[in-house]
Structures are given as structure tokens and as C-alpha cells.
Amino acid sequence: MKRPPVSATPALMVVPGGKVREECLPLPDTRQALAGFLARIGRVHEEERGVSSAIEAALGDTEPRGQVGADLLAVGAELLERGRSDGTLRPDAEVADL
Numbered sequence: 568m569k570r571p572p573v574s575a576t577p578a579l580m581v582v583p584g585g586k587v588r589e590e591c592l593p594l595p596d597t598r599q600a601l602a603g604f605l606a607r608i609g610r611v612h613e614e615e616r617g618v619s620s621a622i623e624a625a626l627g628d629t630e631p632r633g634q635v636g637a638d639l640l641a642v643g644a645e646l647l648e649r650g651r652s653d654g655t656l657r658p659d660a661e662v663a664d665l
Contacts, residue, residue: 588642597650604646605665608639 587607594600643662650656 587639591642592645597653597655601646601650604642
């Protein structure tokens with residue numbers, strides 16, 4: 568059975584959405600949680616640069632897809648909502664801003 572190319576994304580191998588969720592959402596300070604979320608994703612792109620480059624060459628970008636992408640978007644959306652609610656983020660902040 569042929570595997571889809573997204574199975575090779577660094578995010579899928581290194582930053583499963585559940586792990587980001589477990590590490591970032593429990594932090595009570597929204598700024599720390601959001602900073603941890605962004606730092607974790609940044610580390611994956613830095614540490615897995617070769618894999619990221621190969622994926623970008625094949626797919627045109629390194630945006631996480633499938634379940635990983637959905638999980639990361641959900642965590643990002645939850646963190647943004649927290650930030651908007653507690654006043655640490657502007658009301659017009661969107662997940663796409665991440």
C-alpha cells in the first residue's frame with residue numbers, strides 16, 4: 568500500500584499535536600503557553616531542516632497536513648481564544664497569524 572507524502576512531515580514525526588497540547592495548554596500563563604507552542608514548532612523546523620527542505624521541494628511548503636495539521640490548528644485556536652479572552656492578545660488575532 569502506497570503511503571501519502573505527508574507521512575514524512577517533520578511535524579508528524581516530531582511534534583504530534585497531542586504532545587504540543589499536553590505541553591502548552593496546561594500552562595496557566597497564556598503568554599508562556601503561546602510562546603511554548605511557537606518555540607516547539609520552530610525547533611522542529613530548525614532541527615529537521617533537511618527533512619523540511621525535502622518536503623518543501625516535493626510539496627511546495629512544510630505546512631502540517633492531515634491530523635497533525637488539524638491538531639496544531641486546534642491548539643493554536645484554543646491558545647488564541649484564551650489570549651483574546653484574558654486580554655493578552657488583540658481581539659483580531661487569528662490562527663493564520665501564527
